Amino acid sequence: MQKFVYTLSIVLLLSSPVFAPNSFAAFPDEDSVVSKNFKQVGRALRGMRSAETAEDVAKILKKVKKFSSKNRDLIPTIMVEGTPQVGEYQKGMDEFLAQVDKALALAEAGDKDGATAIVKKFRDIKKGAHDHFNVEWRK
Numbered sequence: 001m002q003k004f005v006y007t008l009s010i011v012l013l014l015s016s017p018v019f020a021p022n023s024f025a026a027f028p029d030e031d032s033v034v035s036k037n038f039k040q041v042g043r044a045l046r047g048m049r050s051a052e053t054a055e056d057v058a059k060i061l062k063k064v065k066k067f068s069s070k071n072r073d074l075i076p077t078i079m080v081e082g083t084p085q086v087g088e089y090q091k092g093m094d095e096f097l098a099q100v101d102k103a104l105a106l107a108e109a110g111d112k113d114g115a116t117a118i119v120k121k122f123r124d125i126k127k128g129a130h131d132h133f134n135v136e137w138r139k
Protein backbone atom coordinates (compact mmCIF):
# COMPACT_ATOMS: atom_id res chain seq x y z
CA MET A 1 0.00 0.00 0.00
CA GLN A 2 2.77 2.38 0.93
CA LYS A 3 4.48 1.63 -2.37
CA PHE A 4 1.21 2.28 -4.23
CA VAL A 5 0.74 5.65 -2.55
CA TYR A 6 4.35 6.52 -3.32
CA THR A 7 3.98 5.56 -6.99
CA LEU A 8 0.69 7.42 -7.28
CA SER A 9 2.11 10.62 -5.86
CA ILE A 10 5.06 10.46 -8.28
CA VAL A 11 2.66 9.97 -11.22
CA LEU A 12 0.48 12.88 -10.08
CA LEU A 13 3.52 15.09 -9.57
CA LEU A 14 4.97 14.34 -13.02
CA SER A 15 1.64 14.99 -14.75
CA SER A 16 1.13 18.31 -12.98
CA PRO A 17 1.38 21.53 -15.04
CA VAL A 18 4.73 22.32 -13.47
CA PHE A 19 6.29 19.29 -15.17
CA ALA A 20 4.11 19.29 -18.27
CA PRO A 21 3.95 22.94 -19.41
CA ASN A 22 3.21 21.97 -23.00
CA SER A 23 -0.23 20.80 -22.05
CA PHE A 24 -1.11 24.47 -21.59
CA ALA A 25 1.34 26.42 -23.67
CA ALA A 26 2.26 26.06 -27.31
CA PHE A 27 5.86 26.84 -28.21
CA PRO A 28 6.27 27.81 -31.88
CA ASP A 29 9.24 26.54 -33.86
CA GLU A 30 11.42 29.67 -33.82
CA ASP A 31 13.17 28.66 -37.03
CA SER A 32 9.95 28.32 -39.01
CA VAL A 33 9.01 30.75 -41.77
CA VAL A 34 5.88 31.77 -39.82
CA SER A 35 7.90 32.64 -36.76
CA LYS A 36 10.49 34.53 -38.80
CA ASN A 37 7.76 36.50 -40.58
CA PHE A 38 6.14 37.48 -37.28
CA LYS A 39 9.54 38.59 -36.02
CA GLN A 40 9.87 40.81 -39.11
CA VAL A 41 6.50 42.33 -38.24
CA GLY A 42 7.78 43.11 -34.75
CA ARG A 43 11.04 44.49 -36.13
CA ALA A 44 9.23 46.76 -38.60
CA LEU A 45 6.93 48.06 -35.86
CA ARG A 46 9.86 48.93 -33.62
CA GLY A 47 10.75 51.46 -36.33
CA MET A 48 7.70 53.50 -35.28
CA ARG A 49 9.81 55.07 -32.53
CA SER A 50 11.96 56.86 -35.07
CA ALA A 51 9.29 57.49 -37.72
CA GLU A 52 9.10 61.20 -38.40
CA THR A 53 6.75 61.58 -41.34
CA ALA A 54 3.54 59.95 -42.56
CA GLU A 55 5.69 58.52 -45.34
CA ASP A 56 7.95 56.80 -42.77
CA VAL A 57 4.86 55.28 -41.15
CA ALA A 58 3.54 54.13 -44.53
CA LYS A 59 6.86 52.41 -45.24
CA ILE A 60 6.68 50.53 -41.94
CA LEU A 61 3.07 49.51 -42.53
CA LYS A 62 3.90 48.17 -45.97
CA LYS A 63 6.46 45.84 -44.37
CA VAL A 64 3.96 44.81 -41.70
CA LYS A 65 1.42 44.09 -44.44
CA LYS A 66 3.90 42.11 -46.54
CA PHE A 67 4.96 39.73 -43.75
CA SER A 68 1.50 39.44 -42.19
CA SER A 69 -0.11 38.62 -45.55
CA LYS A 70 2.42 35.83 -46.07
CA ASN A 71 1.61 34.44 -42.62
CA ARG A 72 -2.15 34.65 -43.24
CA ASP A 73 -1.72 31.84 -45.74
CA LEU A 74 0.79 29.70 -43.84
CA ILE A 75 0.04 27.14 -41.15
CA PRO A 76 1.56 28.11 -37.77
CA THR A 77 3.77 25.35 -36.39
CA ILE A 78 1.63 25.15 -33.25
CA MET A 79 -1.45 24.23 -35.32
CA VAL A 80 -2.59 21.25 -37.35
CA GLU A 81 -3.62 21.82 -40.96
CA GLY A 82 -7.32 21.25 -41.61
CA THR A 83 -8.43 21.89 -38.02
CA PRO A 84 -10.94 24.64 -37.08
CA GLN A 85 -8.15 26.45 -35.23
CA VAL A 86 -6.49 27.30 -38.55
CA GLY A 87 -9.75 28.90 -39.72
CA GLU A 88 -9.85 30.94 -36.52
CA TYR A 89 -6.23 31.97 -37.05
CA GLN A 90 -6.96 33.09 -40.63
CA LYS A 91 -9.98 35.08 -39.45
CA GLY A 92 -7.81 36.76 -36.80
CA MET A 93 -5.14 37.58 -39.36
CA ASP A 94 -7.80 39.00 -41.72
CA GLU A 95 -9.00 41.29 -38.94
CA PHE A 96 -5.46 42.36 -38.18
CA LEU A 97 -4.72 42.98 -41.87
CA ALA A 98 -7.89 45.10 -42.15
CA GLN A 99 -6.49 47.36 -39.40
CA VAL A 100 -3.11 47.47 -41.14
CA ASP A 101 -4.85 48.55 -44.37
CA LYS A 102 -6.83 51.22 -42.54
CA ALA A 103 -3.65 52.63 -40.98
CA LEU A 104 -1.77 52.44 -44.28
CA ALA A 105 -4.53 54.36 -46.11
CA LEU A 106 -4.31 57.15 -43.50
CA ALA A 107 -0.51 57.24 -43.66
CA GLU A 108 -0.59 57.41 -47.45
CA ALA A 109 -3.07 60.29 -47.19
CA GLY A 110 -0.55 62.14 -45.00
CA ASP A 111 -2.37 61.56 -41.68
CA LYS A 112 0.53 60.42 -39.50
CA ASP A 113 -1.36 60.85 -36.21
CA GLY A 114 -4.41 58.93 -37.45
CA ALA A 115 -2.24 56.08 -38.68
CA THR A 116 -0.19 56.04 -35.47
CA ALA A 117 -3.35 55.86 -33.34
CA ILE A 118 -4.32 52.63 -35.12
CA VAL A 119 -0.79 51.19 -34.90
CA LYS A 120 -0.91 51.74 -31.13
CA LYS A 121 -3.75 49.20 -30.97
CA PHE A 122 -1.63 46.48 -32.62
CA ARG A 123 -0.04 45.56 -29.30
CA ASP A 124 -3.43 44.66 -27.83
CA ILE A 125 -4.45 42.78 -30.98
CA LYS A 126 -1.24 40.77 -30.79
CA LYS A 127 -1.65 40.09 -27.08
CA GLY A 128 -5.28 39.03 -27.55
CA ALA A 129 -4.36 36.66 -30.39
CA HIS A 130 -1.35 35.20 -28.59
CA ASP A 131 -3.40 34.64 -25.44
CA HIS A 132 -6.18 33.06 -27.47
CA PHE A 133 -3.87 30.63 -29.25
CA ASN A 134 -1.62 30.11 -26.21
CA VAL A 135 1.46 31.24 -28.10
CA GLU A 136 4.33 30.94 -25.63
CA TRP A 137 7.76 32.48 -25.73
CA ARG A 138 10.92 30.70 -24.92
CA LYS A 139 12.86 32.19 -22.08
Ligand code: HEM
Pocket residue numbers: 027028029030031032034035036038039041042045075076077078079089091092093096122123125126129130133135136137138
Ligand atom coordinates in the same frame (compact mmCIF):
# COMPACT_ATOMS: atom_id res chain seq x y z
C1 HEM B 1 1.74 43.26 -34.08
C2 HEM B 1 1.35 42.08 -34.45
C3 HEM B 1 2.07 40.80 -34.11
C4 HEM B 1 3.39 40.60 -33.79
C5 HEM B 1 4.52 41.61 -33.69
C6 HEM B 1 3.54 39.19 -33.55
C7 HEM B 1 4.75 38.59 -33.21
C8 HEM B 1 4.95 37.23 -33.13
C9 HEM B 1 6.25 36.59 -32.98
C10 HEM B 1 7.58 37.32 -32.86
C11 HEM B 1 6.04 35.25 -32.99
C12 HEM B 1 7.11 34.16 -32.91
C13 HEM B 1 7.21 33.51 -31.55
C14 HEM B 1 8.34 32.46 -31.44
O1 HEM B 1 8.98 32.09 -32.43
O2 HEM B 1 8.58 31.98 -30.31
C15 HEM B 1 4.62 35.04 -33.14
C16 HEM B 1 4.02 33.81 -33.20
C17 HEM B 1 2.67 33.62 -33.45
N1 HEM B 1 1.70 34.58 -33.60
FE1 HEM B 1 1.98 36.58 -33.50
N2 HEM B 1 2.34 38.57 -33.71
C18 HEM B 1 1.41 39.50 -34.06
C19 HEM B 1 0.08 39.31 -34.35
C20 HEM B 1 -0.54 38.10 -34.40
C21 HEM B 1 -1.91 37.88 -34.79
C22 HEM B 1 -2.88 38.98 -35.22
C23 HEM B 1 -2.13 36.53 -34.71
C24 HEM B 1 -3.36 35.71 -35.03
C25 HEM B 1 -4.52 36.19 -35.40
C26 HEM B 1 -0.89 35.92 -34.28
C27 HEM B 1 -0.70 34.57 -34.07
C28 HEM B 1 0.50 33.97 -33.85
C29 HEM B 1 0.70 32.52 -33.86
C30 HEM B 1 -0.37 31.46 -34.08
C31 HEM B 1 2.07 32.30 -33.62
C32 HEM B 1 2.80 30.95 -33.57
C33 HEM B 1 3.53 30.71 -34.88
C34 HEM B 1 3.93 29.26 -35.10
O3 HEM B 1 3.29 28.36 -34.57
O4 HEM B 1 4.87 29.02 -35.87
N3 HEM B 1 0.05 36.89 -34.08
N4 HEM B 1 3.98 36.27 -33.23
